[in-house]
Amino acid sequence: MTATTIPERKQPTAFQRFFRARGREDSPFGRLLIHIALILACVLSVYPVLRVITISIRPGDRLLSTSLAIIPDDASLEAYRTVLVEKEFLVWLWNSIAITAATAVVGVILSATSAYAFSRWQFPGRIPGLIFLLSTQMIPAPMLMVPIYILATKLGLTQSYRGLVLAYSVTSVPFSIWTLRGYYDTIPHDLEEAAFIDGASSLSAFWLIILPLSAPALVIVFLFNFMAAWSDYLLARVMIASERSLWTWVLGVRDFQSQFQTQWGLFAAASIMVMIPVVALFLYSSKWLISGLTLGSVKG
């Protein structure tokens, strides 16, 4: 009988710790390196935004400067005042809020219901339908602009929000259906079957069981719909560009930025004001972001 040697467990090196799964300790030196790397990455990701803030509080006569100071000398809120009081910015912002809120809600309702059908019924055309939805993601955006514009003109929907609301609500539906269907698929059917035994209908099972359980995915889909409509430039330009009072903030901000010399500060101030609510919404929902985006696809 030969004695089998049990391989001795080696102490992992600092390099190994770098690729380590969570929950195990790193050496203090490794930790320091990781923090330094992350701080560097954070600076890279935040610095351009800081610059926008800097420019927004520069006094009007020193907009063009080669200074890199984060807080400029004689910081002033002049640009904010100009944007709010002398420009139509608030009108544009309000237009955007109204359009975006409506489309995000309509989009989520449309996709949440259809995704349930895709997840729970084997109807003919289900797989071709899913493939069709996936292939719509390959359509380059300008491709649909001309026909949508012509359709909207024929139906009298241009230079008004009707066409925009309709188009925004529908164009993000394919992606939303895919995300939600993936998430619904991870919810065991037993839950609904138990409800059916208690006499629930499919619809009430959907309302009472599926929807509450898929909250993270619904948040993601809402956020995607919201962001898509909130920061759209192409469709807005095509549909409502000719009348300034109808503009969304994107068209307005683009207009500020088109002349570098004069309105750089206005662009910066307007951007900051548009950014704050969206970033807040985004960071607030970031804990759902991870589970909502990955759970659906992990199943595979």
Added chain:
Amino acid sequence: MEFLTWEVVLNALGEVGSTVLYIFAGTVLLELFVYFLWTPLRALSRRVDGWLDPLGDRLRHLVATVLMAVVVVFAVRAIAVGQTPSPWAPYWPLTVVVFGLGLFISPNALNIFQSELRLAYMLLAPAVVGLLLLVVFPLLWELNVSLTNLNPRHFQSPDYIGLTNYLEVFTKPVLKQVTFFPVLLRTILWTAVNLLFHVTGGMILALLLNRKMRFKGLYRALLVFPWAIPQPIAVLAWRGEFHFEYGFVNIMLQRLGLPAIQWMTDPTWNFIAMSITNIWLGIPFMMVILLGGLQSIAGDYYEAAELDGASAWQQFWGVTVPLLRPVLTPAVILGTVWTFTNFNVPFFINQNELETSDTLVTALFRSAFQYFNLGDAAAFAFVIFGLLLVFSVLYIRVTGGLKGAYE
């Protein structure tokens, strides 16, 4: 100049609100329509099936397919191109009849009208109608236009010129000077460079964040920033920062003793500027996705690998990457498609409209909206669409991803 008065507030609210109400009313009508038509249609499908049964499934399939093909051809041709209505247009109700015939002749009719599917179709109906109106119809229109010479010289009554436009995509300049293949190569380069940086950058950050540590939430929040900012703002801000004299990129270069760079006028540097912007924008998405994937990998795998003496590098390629595949495959496909079709970055960063910085999608936009060569642009659009479709199918085949979708 207009200010935010009550009138303005109510006006926007009224327009948006009434649209939502119309959508709601339309949905209710649609649902009622499906609900009440279901039983008679189901009965009809059974009766027709009884009559046609002796014909055999093969023949019925064939007839149904032919009828559906007729419907598609007719639907395409009946859509007006240009100002004059199509001569086929008055007969469009016939398509509905033919469509119905095809549907009931097909042996699938019995499957389609199963009793337990009523609710499924009711759930699907609003999205289907919306997609028909805003995706399928525009696509058919585009298909139709791609066969015509619709451009500023033939705006009133364009002629059908067959597949000429498709040939010309490859043989003639797509804009003023550039031809298709250089633009295609540039777009592929753009996609590859961006995606490489997105995935590696996102992976490194996700690996760094995937541990118990102080300030983890803060780091994550700051790193997600570029994704959270509305894209037009981020892109326009970057464009300003690439300004020759006053942008921070050149200021920093000069402070480091390097020469300033002509980001806006030099073709190569303009392309690099586009890439820097888009890499900055895209890393957070990959990071979030990969971090989610990493968190779902149990620590046991690593312990087992370590017992077997696997090095960290081997653990990464042997454990982490394979287990991340279900997350990585869809993310890479989406990332590729989004980068390939990205419009904002190449369009805005390219302030001087250099044709040498155009990707396929911005070239498409210019061709359609600046030169109004709608016929050419439509064919061009289908070529781009086809390329992406082929890429995705191949990628899914090769990696075996998205299997879950077909269960």
